[in-house]
Amino acid sequence: MKNKPLHPGAAVEIRSAPHVKAPRSVEQIMRNVVYSLLPICGFFVFQYGISAAFSIVAITASCLATERFFVKTGTQSGSLSDFSATITGILLALTLPPGFPLWMGAVAGFIAIALGKALFGGIGFNVFNPALVGRAFVQAAFPVAIATYTPSFLPGRFGEFIPSSLAWPLMVPADTVAWLHAKQLDALSGATPLAKWKFDGILASAGELLSSMSGHMAVGPSPVLIILCGVYLALRRFMDWRIPLAIVGSAGLTAWILFAIDPHSYPNPFFMLFSGGLILGAVYMATDMATSPVTPGGMWVYGALIGLLTVLIRYYSGLPEGVMYAILLGNAATPLIERITQPTPFGKSGLLSPKRRATYPLHPEYISREEANAVTPKKKSFKPGKKS
Amino acid sequence: MKLLNFLRGETFARGIHPPEHKDTAATAIRRLPYAPRLTVPLSQHIGKTPRPIVSVGQEVVRGQPIARSNDWLSVPHHAPATGVVEAIDLRPSARGPWVESIVIRPHSAATQEDLWGTPRDRDTMDAMTPADILQAIWDTGMVGLGGAAFPTHAKLTVPKQSKVHTLVVNGCECEPYLTCDHRVMVEEADFLVAGIRYAMRATGAVRGIVGVEDNKPDAVTAIRKAIAAAGATDIFVEAVPTKYPQGSEKMLIMSLFGIEIPSGALPVSLGMVMNNVGTLAALGRLLPAGQGLTERVVTIAGPGVKRPGDYRVPLGTPLSFVLDWAGTPAAGPADARQVILGGPMMGQSVTSLDTPVTKGVSGILVFRREDMATSDRRVTYPCIKCGECVESCPMGLNPSTLGMLAAKREYETMGENFHLGDCFECGCCTYVCPSNIPLVQQFRVAKQVLRERAMAQ
Numbered sequence: 001m002k003n004k005p006l007h008p009g010a011a012v013e014i015r016s017a018p019h020v021k022a023p024r025s026v027e028q029i030m031r032n033v034v035y036s037l038l039p040i041c042g043f044f045v046f047q048y049g050i051s052a053a054f055s056i057v058a059i060t061a062s063c064l065a066t067e068r069f070f071v072k073t074g075t076q077s078g079s080l081s082d083f084s085a086t087i088t089g090i091l092l093a094l095t096l097p098p099g100f101p102l103w104m105g106a107v108a109g110f111i112a113i114a115l116g117k118a119l120f121g122g123i124g125f126n127v128f129n130p131a132l133v134g135r136a137f138v139q140a141a142f143p144v145a146i147a148t149y150t151p152s153f154l155p156g157r158f159g160e161f162i163p164s165s166l167a168w169p170l171m172v173p174a175d176t177v178a179w180l181h182a183k184q185l186d187a188l189s190g191a192t193p194l195a196k197w198k199f200d201g202i203l204a205s206a207g208e209l210l211s212s213m214s215g216h217m218a219v220g221p222s223p224v225l226i227i228l229c230g231v232y233l234a235l236r237r238f239m240d241w242r243i244p245l246a247i248v249g250s251a252g253l254t255a256w257i258l259f260a261i262d263p264h265s266y267p268n269p270f271f272m273l274f275s276g277g278l279i280l281g282a283v284y285m286a287t288d289m290a291t292s293p294v295t296p297g298g299m300w301v302y303g304a305l306i307g308l309l310t311v312l313i314r315y316y317s318g319l320p321e322g323v324m325y326a327i328l329l330g331n332a333a334t335p336l337i338e339r340i341t342q343p344t345p346f347g348k349s350g351l352l353s354p355k356r357r358a359t360y361p362l363h364p365e366y367i368s369r370e371e372a373n374a375v376t377p378k379k380k381s382f383k384p385g386k387k388s
Numbered sequence: 389m390k391l392l393n394f395l396r397g398e399t400f401a402r403g404i405h406p407p408e409h410k411d412t413a414a415t416a417i418r419r420l421p422y423a424p425r426l427t428v429p430l431s432q433h434i435g436k437t438p439r440p441i442v443s444v445g446q447e448v449v450r451g452q453p454i455a456r457s458n459d460w461l462s463v464p465h466h467a468p469a470t471g472v473v474e475a476i477d478l479r480p481s482a483r484g485p486w487v488e489s490i491v492i493r494p495h496s497a498a499t500q501e502d503l504w505g506t507p508r509d510r511d512t513m514d515a516m517t518p519a520d521i522l523q524a525i526w527d528t529g530m531v532g533l534g535g536a537a538f539p540t541h542a543k544l545t546v547p548k549q550s551k552v553h554t555l556v557v558n559g560c561e562c563e564p565y566l567t568c569d570h571r572v573m574v575e576e577a578d579f580l581v582a583g584i585r586y587a588m589r590a591t592g593a594v595r596g597i598v599g600v601e602d603n604k605p606d607a608v609t610a611i612r613k614a615i616a617a618a619g620a621t622d623i624f625v626e627a628v629p630t631k632y633p634q635g636s637e638k639m640l641i642m643s644l645f646g647i648e649i650p651s652g653a654l655p656v657s658l659g660m661v662m663n664n665v666g667t668l669a670a671l672g673r674l675l676p677a678g679q680g681l682t683e684r685v686v687t688i689a690g691p692g693v694k695r696p697g698d699y700r701v702p703l704g705t706p707l708s709f710v711l712d713w714a715g716t717p718a719a720g721p722a723d724a725r726q727v728i729l730g731g732p733m734m735g736q737s738v739t740s741l742d743t744p745v746t747k748g749v750s751g752i753l754v755f756r757r758e759d760m761a762t763s764d765r766r767v768t769y770p771c772i773k774c775g776e777c778v779e780s781c782p783m784g785l786n787p788s789t790l791g792m793l794a795a796k797r798e799y800e801t802m803g804e805n806f807h808l809g810d811c812f813e814c815g816c817c818t819y820v821c822p823s824n825i826p827l828v829q830q831f832r833v834a835k836q837v838l839r840e841r842a843m844a845q
Contacts, residue, residue, distance in 0.1 A: 012725065012738060012740070013726045013760070015726060015760070016832075017733060017734050017737075017813075018819050019735065019737075019753075019755065019760075020406055020407075020564060020763075021763040021766075022822075025824065026772055026822045026823055028822070077770055082769065121770075123769060123772060124770035240775060289774040289775070290772050291773075293773075294774075294788045295778060296775070296778065296779065299775075343784045345807045346651070346782065346784045346810065347638065347648045347649055347653070347810070348650075348651045
């Protein structure tokens with residue numbers, strides 16, 4: 001070569017555009033979801049004491065161990081550092097009763113990852129929310145244990161396990177009713193507000209539902225706390241705001257219509273929204289990215305479907321709670337929803353007229369006025385309805 | 389910012405806001421001396437390659453035509469320096485393949501003033517018909533200086549069946565780091581206004597609208613001042629929201645007129661022609677002088693440059709000389725680096741530092757290894773279907789589904805059902821993807837495969 005390079009030995013690297021990248025990564029999204037779950041876990045432990053803490057730890061550990069096993073054996077992609085199995089474990093623990101036997105929790109965690117995630121190929125490929133797959137399995141396998149709630153804010157809850165927690169594997173858990181009886185606390189009910197309404201016809205009050213603080217209600221974390229954490233996630237765009245809004249809107253609307261038709265046999269929509277797991281499901285379960293639609297229109301349809309199904313299952317089925325099955329059905333419908341809600345590309349909407357007020361009009365008639373030194377529109381004065 | 393744009397409703401939907409890094413925006417344009425050898429590739433624009441009209445050993449004067457073609461979609465080239473034609477042979481190009489180039493050895497102490505060309509006085513300029521102006525533009529060898537390098541005379545020629553009423557001037561410069569258009573707007577606003585008037589006469593447009601992103605208020609002020617000084621009542625300046633890719637033709641027209649150019653149509657179907665500010669400012673200078681394009685303003689920036697800034701670079705200057713002048717850290721195998729022509733979103737990595745600066749080069753960015761390290765270390769996950777790409781694609785496509793189809797090589801489905809042809813490769817989807825999936829890179833491959841299949845049929 002005649003002209004020698006000016007930098008002998010200079011090495012250039014080649015990459016393909018774009019050469020800059022947004023800092024957001026899968027790990028960052030998942031880590032922030034875990035952070036936002038921590039206050040909710042804290043409240044759960046505050047409500048139920050040491051049993052709840054051990055339940056969360058045992059189930060999460062089971063999920064992580066299962067994930068590790070399937071990543072090591074090459075069955076699924078991903079790694080523990082992406083935090084997705086941690087989220088599955090925590091969410092699964094939050095949906096189970098605090099006194100759920102720890103070995104059953106471990107089984108639920110194993111099923112959640114093995115059947116809910118690894119079977120499909122790991123992170124991103126799962127069709128159903130893994131936490132709900134795990135919960136659906138134990139709901140079918142241990143129907144009594146999963147319906148056994150204990151009252152919250154029991155005295156001495158930080159020093160003593162709920163006896164059912166420490167059941168030996170494959171053994172019948174200890175009877176919590178007898179345990180409560182022995183503690184002279186049988187005035188307190190271990191039923192959830194939904195079960196109370198469904199089977200006894202008793203409605204809980206609004207304040208009790210929102211805060212979960214007063215009384216000894218057997219409920220999960222406070223909806224207000226969950227909504228606050230959800231707002232944090234939505235503001236930082238770690239979660240899509242459309243899905244929770246669509247679920248709450250659709251469930252509220254359906255419940256309100258039924259309530260308007262027959263106020264005596266249906267509870268008010270407020271009770272529908274803030275009892276049970278609807279808020280937790282709407283904010284944390286249904287928004288699982290891999291199992292919800294990617295298209296903005298699809299998110300609305302998906303959320304509306306889940307909200308509707310939740311109310312219908314709660315009212316017309318034998319179960320007191322319907323969020324889990326509603327979300328699993330919504331997950332199953334996701335590919336179909338995506339198919340009918342593909343976005344319209346730019347320039348293919350078929351509309352040539354300006355869609356909104358624009359700075360400059362397109363039509364040449366107007367230009368002739370400009371040519372004749374007419375007043376040109378200033379953007380500030382160009383308000384809709386006031387044509388200059 | 390996003391919410392503000394949404395409430396004001398004055399721009400296109402979606403898009404992204406990458407960090408701007410426009411650190412060189414306040415520094416005046418500086419001039420670069422001649423390199424020991426200048427390499428003018430014959431093919432540096434869209435269209436036919438012109439033939440050399442000089443021979444080896446011949447002396448040329450700066451501004452003298454050295455290559456010419458009679459084909460309409462082609463432009464002549466002019467000698468960037470007074471000197472001797474040393475060789476006409478194959479030299480490396482930015483795209484990789486070696487292309488035929490004219491190598492000129494400038495005389496020592498040669499002036500950077502253009503010596504060739506006959507100036508046109510005001511009366512001559514005013515008497516020119518649109519056809520004369522187009523011919524004069526062709527003779528300057530002007531191509532789109534924004535990066536596409538499409539011959540300007542061809543772009544300004546209005547097809548017989550259509551009529552143009554608006555000349556849209558693109559001063560958005562939405563790519564991070566680049567400030568060359570910004571500086572040109574600030575420093576050469578008078579030339580810009582003159583160039584807009586010539587282009588309006590050539591096309592028959594009755595108004596000219598300059599769209600500038602609102603992160604360059606000084607450019608807007610400078611152009612307003614120049615318009616007032618020239619007494620032009622048919623030229624307007626508009627600040628449009630800062631958002632990538634505002635500089636795309638379709639997006640800017642959406643921002644200004646609230647209208648979507650139909651898929652597959654050109655702006656001329658709506659009576660509009662769009663040009664870059666750099667192109668028109670150069671025209672405003674070259675047409676009255678009767679000279680050809682011999683230099684251009686290039687942004688030299690990036691974390692690997694010691695003296696970043698906007699430089700007026702003679703065409704054909706090798707990158708190694710430019711980088712020496714701008715002060716990059718001493719090169720060795722230890723600090724391998726990446727040199728990009730154009731902006732960081734759509735620019736191209738160069739394979740060799742012998743590559744010359746051509747008419748389409750708007751920026752030279754240098755990234756050191758440590759600057760790329762954070763993004764290089766990132767793991768690629770499977771798509772988690774977060775929908776970020778769908779919410780950033782300015783064309784309203786579904787990059788998530790397209791990416792999954794591309795991984796399965798179902799290119800036909802991508803083209804037929806998912807509008808792959810509308811993708812203009814802005815790179816927003818890859819930029820936002822948290823799974824670090826090379827989406828736009830896959831789409832480029834898919835489009836190329838589809839193009840080749842269509843040609844094979």
